[in-house]
Amino acid sequence: MAYPTNYRYTKEHEWITVDGGVGTIGITDYAQNSLGDIVYVDVPKVGDTLTANQTFGSVESVKAVSDLYSPVSGEVVEVNELLKTEPDKINAAPHDTFIIKVKLSDAAEWDALLDAAAYEKFVTEETGN
């Protein structure tokens, strides 16, 4: 699956796209594929403050529970309520299924993130393929 070129990525396998100062965050195709069937997503509350590179929740598959790391700092403005009942949407469409939306407190953090090409290279190196 192609990694959208208008998104940015973390080495912890989250993606983010920003529109009007609000970042939309999800996990990558590589992440969902490694985790397997996702059964539960633990998300923060609207209004919670996040710090870049800190955990903001977790995603649970039948194999493991993995922490979610925020690509940016800011305030949570929306959580994807659909994931409460249909967490497997992440497996089906990882790059179109957001987990949370965050109002960025420092727009410069975007620049430190990986672009699609750099992330793809990182994943290739990590998997050795």
Add this chain to the structure above:
Amino acid sequence: MRYLPKSPAEREQMLAAIGAHAIDELFASIPAVYRLQRDLDIPRQQAESEIIGYFKAAGQKNATDYASFLGAGAYRHHRPVVIDAMVQRGEFLTSYTPYQAEITQGTLQAIFEFQTMIAELTGMDVANASMYDGSTGAAEAVLMAARITGRHKTVVARSVHPEYREVLATYLRFREMPVSEVGYVAATGRVDLAALEAAVTEETAAVLIQSPNFFGTIEDVAAIAEIAHRKGALLIVTIAEAVSLGVVKPPVEADIVAMEAQSFGVALSYGGPFCGVLATKEQYLRQIPGRLAGQTVDANGYRGFVLTLSTREQHIRREKATSNICTNQALVALMATIFLTVYGKEGIRELAEHNLAKAHYTAKALAAAPGAKLLFEGAPRFHEFVLKTDELPEAWQKRLFDEKIVGGVDLGRWYPELAGATLWCTTEVVTREQIDTAAKTLAAVPVEA
């Protein structure tokens, strides 16, 4: 599995295999000064017949034929003989905890049935596979409430079992989670609601109460839940006497129930093992510590059982696990499961009514003694009550011992303000004759010359 000691020849063989000359060489990394240079100072070995004789003699020191009015968190109930016959079956006894979980379907099914019965009894949606005991269950419930609320302060009622409160303090000390205590109303022994209202704040993760409480009094759980929930705190109700659920309304207003299930067919055994229970509402399922058995269907469509949500346990999630509880009291929980199955819904209710009636009969009979009166009369209670006597407890306790009766326990040990007041319990195993003898003996206050 055989437990045979090694012969000297076998030791030589093992040393030769690893290239060592003497056992001392294996401890060479420990400086000589710290090594014991002599044999342990213990008695010589004994023959099997001598060991049996030793334990028979020691066993005769036990006071076995006394009537007991002790309760306070450990209760003497009749244990149907089928319990020990069942739990001693090799299939249950040797695989007492499911390390290779899915192979031991029978164990998982028993745990699943235990969870189901506990959830029904406590009025909660889900119960785990059991905890060490009631006190650790209560402490784990507080940690769970802190995870759910993101807060770290706890308010505990002083009417919670004093030893449960000590265990909680031990759990919380190094997590730097502050605990504050709320007193009881002198007339009823119930939680002081005004003091509770003042103690609970927006930083409170959990309010912990016990009902029936340590004095045997049934708390107003709904009113306490209201106070806790108004500030966004969770209410944890702990129950030391599980049999009370046969007549007392389950604490459905609670968010978490942490219970001691010893009364369900578990022998007192000088203080353990007991059987803790943790039950909660479905929305908190993923924050439950310990293990959880679930029901599923296999590839052929047959019913089967699995350990579920174990992705949050420490063998998978390491330091990020929900809790560091990595076992449960499977065999002891099995005793409780068999007990509940033998008694059934009606049986548990009858048992509880029996206990209730006998305790109220005892309370009335004892309070008739000169200089004796009941405390905390202003609230409903189950099978424990507090008695205050003009005479010092040591005096009448001695008279009761002579009649082969163990009377109530002095509350001054935990509550200085209640020194001389004693906590009594009557269960179904105490006979009416023993109750009458206790009352008569208590009333026989020596006349001063």
